[in-house]
Amino acid sequence: MNRRKILLGALLLATVTVSMLTYAGVVVVYPITGQITEVAPPVIFEKGDNADEPGLGGNTLTVSLGANKTSAHVSLQATYQTTFIHDVLRVSNTDNSQGYYIKIAVEDTISASEISEATLHVDQDGDGTYDVSLDLTTSGSMSDEIFLDKGASVSLDFKIVIPEGASLSDSPISFSLKLLYSPESGGTNVNIPP
């Protein structure tokens, strides 16, 4: 009888202990609600004046935009010495209420040994000189911040240098970039999660 009581007591103690382990904390629950409003993209890619115009070697400076103009693909050509490609792809701010700060980042570089320079240039203030440049041959490089005022648009221009004597590649060279933008200056400095 005594042993039974002891066994019963031990069982009760174990149950209380397990219960305390699970439920012993003070738990306070606050409700959090939210809503997500889907808005039209305020910053978009657009075709420049020279998009889909003749390029070099019988090719075309082709520009393809995504369905919502939030992605873009360009097909460019270059030859020996220095080749500039002007105003084929633009970034435009369609938001008439505020400006945005944009940056361009290199994801996959233009990597070809015969190319000595590949840069992206932006004439931010439209004065005919480039204000912002980005090295397209260095992985992870990121441009300086470009302010895109409400309703404003900038062209993404390219400069490719292939020294004489190099062998030209028979296959097109692919590259990929990211366009980052934020309503705050410095906002594009944050680390973007993968």
Add this chain to the structure above:
Amino acid sequence: MLAFLVLVVPSAQFVYSSLVIEYPASGSLREVPPPLRLYEAEAPGMLGANNTSINISYMLTGNSYDAVPYSSFDDGFDGWRYYENDPQGVLEGYWWEDGYISLSGRDVPGSWLGGYYGWHLIFNNLSFLPGEITGIEWSYRYSLTYSWYPSTSFEFSLEIYDWNTSSVVAVLDDFNPSETGWTSRSGSTEWRPEPGHVYAIVLLLRVPYGWLLSYSYDFFIDDVHLTVYTSSYSVENLEVANVTCLEGAYNAWLEVETVSGSGNASIILINGAYSTTKITIVNGVPVSTSTTSIPFNSSDILLRTGSIVIDASLDSGESLEASLILAYGSGGVEVRYPVRLYLYTP
């Protein structure tokens, strides 16, 4: 401590609370053989491996140049053709052969009281290099053929017109043509250009009012030259490089990057149909640093090939080095080739 927190917290919020949107962009780059290529011309040059650069080194030895732009009166002839019975009705008739560059023409109708049915002009701007001029000679040849010659012969004159003063500053030749076939005429003038003025050489035909209204004739002019003799070494119309368009259609032009040394030069780009404006270098300083553009087209025989052409004058011991760019493009693409020009004297 509190102040530190106040400073730090807003900063942290600024950095990490931003709304950042990310779009993907991609591209492909195709490397193509150069559609426009440089080749050696009259001046010795060192071509790059892919005909996309050239170094030209040229010694000036001559002491004269032609102030009439290259090929403006040289490839074929210019002139007037009258076939009508009514001279008043044919005063529209200035013309010139295909392939000429830079020429302009104009008709100035006359009046019976003025004694002329009209004046007909063909003119072209002259190109004088800075520097002392020791002599100027002119020459040309003309051809006259006719079925009916006017009862009062027409007058032809070769004149120099000053655009700055809007006046004729020199009449080089003035006569009534009568010889049939090709006839050469030449002479010299004491006239000298004023620095900074722009001049044109004018071929002027004055058709008089005559009793016999029916006449028919051709009057052509060819090989018009104004040879300028200088105290310095000079060269004119020197093709320093040839340009060939192997594929496509592009506009091409020249730019100056740097100039060093001393001396005078003017540089143009021409092809079978067009000429750019000049790059002008005076005493080693570029006065104009780029030209207009002209079309090149691989499928057009007049536009397929062209040349970089210079006029230059240097005093003894001088040298002039110019780093130029031959640029061409179509739409959004622009390609730039380096062209280095080094001129020197004995």
